[in-house]
Amino acid sequence: MCGIVGIFDTRGAREIDPALLKRMNETQHHRGPDEGDIYTEPGVGFGHRRLSVIDLASGQQPMFNAAGDVGVVFNGEIYNYRELTAELQQLGYQFRTKSDTETIVHAWEAWGEDCVHRLRGMFAIAIWDRRKQVMFMARDRMGIKPFFYALLPSGMFIFGSELKSLRAHPGLPREIDVRAVEDYFAYGYVPEPKTIYAGSRKLAPGYSLLVRIGQPVPEPKQFWDVPFKLHEKMTEQDAAGELAVRVREAVQSHLKADVPLGAFLSGGVDSSAVVAMMAGLTDEPVNTCSIAFNDKAFDESEYAGQVARQYGTNHHVETVDTDDYALLDTLAGLYDEPYADSSAIPTYRVCQLARKRVTVALSGDGGDENLAGYRRYRFAMAEDAVRSKIPQALRRGVFGPLGKYYPKADWAPRVLRAKTTFEALARDLVEGYFHGVSIMSDAMRARLFSEQFKRRLQGYRALDVMREHAAAAPTGEPLSLIQYLDMKTYLPGDILTKVDRASMAHALEVRVPLLDHLLVEWISGLSPSIKLKGGEGKYIFKKSMEHYLPHDILYRKKQGFAVPLASWFRGPLRQRVREALLGPALAATGIFDQAFLAEMVEQHESGRRDYSAPIWTVLMFEAFLRKELEGAPA
Known part of the structure; x- marks a missing residue:
C-alpha cells in the first residue's frame, strides 16, 4: 500500500520541478512512511x-524495466x-525482484493496455x-484504491492518490464545482468521477486512461x-x-504478505465470515x-467476542467513548473534500487500533452491495x-400530491411516517x-440552497x-439494478473512500476479499431471489455460512457503525453547530x-x-471550507 503522484507534460518535454514533485509526494507521507522517492526526466515526473x-x-518505486524505458x-x-510472474518468465522476461510492481512493468511490455485484464x-x-x-x-475494478487527476491550463497533467497531492501544485484551479455541491448534499460525498473542484477528476473504477504526448487528453475508457x-x-443448496x-478462495488469495496480517471483526455477518475463512x-x-462503545x-x-472465541483468534478490543467528536476537523483534513459519513469516526478508531498489531487487515466491506444486505433494498423492492x-x-397523479402535502412526522410511529413512501x-x-438514499431530499435541498446558487446549477440534479x-x-x-447503482x-464514493483514508492515515493496508472481482462477477450471476428472500437480505450468503457461524x-x-449525532447537536456540539451553520x-x-x-438549528435544538444528518452534512462542508481557506494560495 502506497501513495503515488506524477506530473506529465502533454505538450512535449518541459523540465519537471523536482522540488514541486517532492512537495506533492510528501503530502501523502502517511500513506507510505517506510520509504519515498521521486524520479524526473524531461516531460515526466513520478513520486x-x-x-x-x-x-x-x-520493491522500491518508481520501478523501471532493465532498459529503463518503461x-x-x-x-x-x-x-x-x-x-503472472511465472507466465511472463515463460515469455522471456527477466525479473530482478520478487515484487508485484515488477510484474506490472513486464505485463505492460507483454500485453500493453490489455494488461489490466490480467x-x-x-x-x-x-x-x-x-x-x-x-x-x-488505470484504477481497479471496484474502486478500492483512489486515483485523482487534473489537466492544468499549462498542459501539465498531474495525478495522485489523494486530492491533497494535486492541491500542492500551484497550477491547480481551485474553483468549486457547483454540480459537485448539489451531489454532496444529496449523497453525502462527491460521487465519481467528479471532485469538489471543477478542474480535477477521479478516475472511475474499472477505467483506464491513455495520454499521448502532443495529443488531446481523451476521455477515460x-x-x-x-x-x-x-x-x-x-439449486439453493x-x-x-x-x-x-x-x-x-477469495480470502486465501488476499493473505499474501511479508508483514503482520489480521482482520477487522465487528460481529456482523461479513467480517465474521472473513475471519472464519482466515482461521481455516x-x-x-x-x-x-x-x-x-461505552453506550450499549x-x-x-x-x-465480535463470540466469533473470536469460536475461532481462537488473538482478539484485541478497545472501548471508544460515543462522544468522540474531537475528530471532526481531523476528518476534514483526511478526506480533502466534503464527506459526511459519520461512521468515519469509529472507522478511524478501529484502524488506529489495528495498526498497533498489524500492517495489513482484511475487512468485510462489499458484502451488502454484493449480496443485497442493506435494509433499503428490502424497502425499495416493497415499493x-x-x-x-x-x-x-x-x-x-395520486401519490405525487399525497407526498407533497402529507406532513413530515419524524416524531410519529413509523406507520404514520408515510410522506417518504408516498413520494x-x-x-x-x-x-x-x-x-430513499438521499441525505437531503430534493425539497430540502431546494430550501437549503439560495436562489442565486440554484440558478448556477442550471437545472442540474444529483439524480x-x-x-x-x-x-x-x-x-x-x-434488485440487481439498485445493487449496480x-x-x-455508494461503494466507491462512500464506503471504500472512508476505509482508504481512515486506514492510510495510520499507514494500515486494508484488503477487501468480498470485492475480489472474480467473486463479484460470480455473485452478480446469482438469482436476485436468493439474495433477498422473504425479507432476509444476504439470504444465500447466510445459508452458505451456517456451517461456520452461529445463528x-x-x-x-x-x-x-453509528454515532449519536442528534444528542451531540443538542448537547456538547450545540455551540459548534451554531457557529458553523450561522457563521x-x-x-x-x-x-x-x-x-x-x-x-434547522432552532428546530433541532x-x-x-x-435534523442531525443534514446538520452533520452542512457541518462537514463548513469544515472543508475552513481547511480550503487555510491552504488556498494568496
Whole structure:
C-alpha cells in the first residue's frame, strides 16, 4: 500500500520541478512512511511513498524495466502476481525482484493496455512508456484504491492518490464545482468521477486512461463492469455450497504478505465470515481487532467476542467513548473534500487500533452491495412491487400530491411516517431509490440552497448521477439494478473512500476479499431471489455460512457503525453547530439560504425535528471550507 503522484507534460518535454514533485509526494507521507522517492526526466515526473508489505528489500518505486524505458508507480496489491510472474518468465522476461510492481512493468511490455485484464487485485497504476511516448493509468475494478487527476491550463497533467497531492501544485484551479455541491448534499460525498473542484477528476473504477504526448487528453475508457449475467439454474443448496468455496478462495488469495496480517471483526455477518475463512487457512491464530462503545445502544463487541472465541483468534478490543467528536476537523483534513459519513469516526478508531498489531487487515466491506444486505433494498423492492401494480400516470397523479402535502412526522410511529413512501411511489425505481438514499431530499435541498446558487446549477440534479449509471447498466432487473447503482456510487464514493483514508492515515493496508472481482462477477450471476428472500437480505450468503457461524451472528438485526449525532447537536456540539451553520464562512459562499440554516438549528435544538444528518452534512462542508481557506494560495 502506497501513495503515488506524477506530473506529465502533454505538450512535449518541459523540465519537471523536482522540488514541486517532492512537495506533492510528501503530502501523502502517511500513506507510505517506510520509504519515498521521486524520479524526473524531461516531460515526466513520478513520486512514490511506500508502505512495505511484499518484497520488503527490493520493491522500491518508481520501478523501471532493465532498459529503463518503461517505468511504473503503483498503489495497491496484485494478488495473482506470482502466477503472472511465472507466465511472463515463460515469455522471456527477466525479473530482478520478487515484487508485484515488477510484474506490472513486464505485463505492460507483454500485453500493453490489455494488461489490466490480467491483474487481480486493488490498484491505482501509472505507467510511462518512453518508446511509445504515452502515459497509461488505470484504477481497479471496484474502486478500492483512489486515483485523482487534473489537466492544468499549462498542459501539465498531474495525478495522485489523494486530492491533497494535486492541491500542492500551484497550477491547480481551485474553483468549486457547483454540480459537485448539489451531489454532496444529496449523497453525502462527491460521487465519481467528479471532485469538489471543477478542474480535477477521479478516475472511475474499472477505467483506464491513455495520454499521448502532443495529443488531446481523451476521455477515460472502461475496461470492466459488473456483468450481472445469470448463471444456469442451480439449486439453493448448490449455490450456497459454491459461494462458501469461492469466498474461501477469495480470502486465501488476499493473505499474501511479508508483514503482520489480521482482520477487522465487528460481529456482523461479513467480517465474521472473513475471519472464519482466515482461521481455516492459517496455522497461527488470526489477529482480530474490534472497538467497543461505552453506550450499549451502539456496541457490538459482544458478538465480535463470540466469533473470536469460536475461532481462537488473538482478539484485541478497545472501548471508544460515543462522544468522540474531537475528530471532526481531523476528518476534514483526511478526506480533502466534503464527506459526511459519520461512521468515519469509529472507522478511524478501529484502524488506529489495528495498526498497533498489524500492517495489513482484511475487512468485510462489499458484502451488502454484493449480496443485497442493506435494509433499503428490502424497502425499495416493497415499493417497486406496489408500483408495478399501479399505472405510472395514476401513481404520479395520486401519490405525487399525497407526498407533497402529507406532513413530515419524524416524531410519529413509523406507520404514520408515510410522506417518504408516498413520494417514492410517485416515482420510478431509480428516482425512488435515489430519494430513499438521499441525505437531503430534493425539497430540502431546494430550501437549503439560495436562489442565486440554484440558478448556477442550471437545472442540474444529483439524480442525474444515478440516471446515467442506470442507462449504462447491464441489467434491468430491479434488485440487481439498485445493487449496480450502489456499486457505482455508494461503494466507491462512500464506503471504500472512508476505509482508504481512515486506514492510510495510520499507514494500515486494508484488503477487501468480498470485492475480489472474480467473486463479484460470480455473485452478480446469482438469482436476485436468493439474495433477498422473504425479507432476509444476504439470504444465500447466510445459508452458505451456517456451517461456520452461529445463528445469532447470521440472523440478528443489522446494526452497523453509528454515532449519536442528534444528542451531540443538542448537547456538547450545540455551540459548534451554531457557529458553523450561522457563521460568516457559509454565508460568504452565497450557496445557502441563511434563514433555512437558522430554522434547522432552532428546530433541532428544540427537539421538534431531527435534523442531525443534514446538520452533520452542512457541518462537514463548513469544515472543508475552513481547511480550503487555510491552504488556498494568496
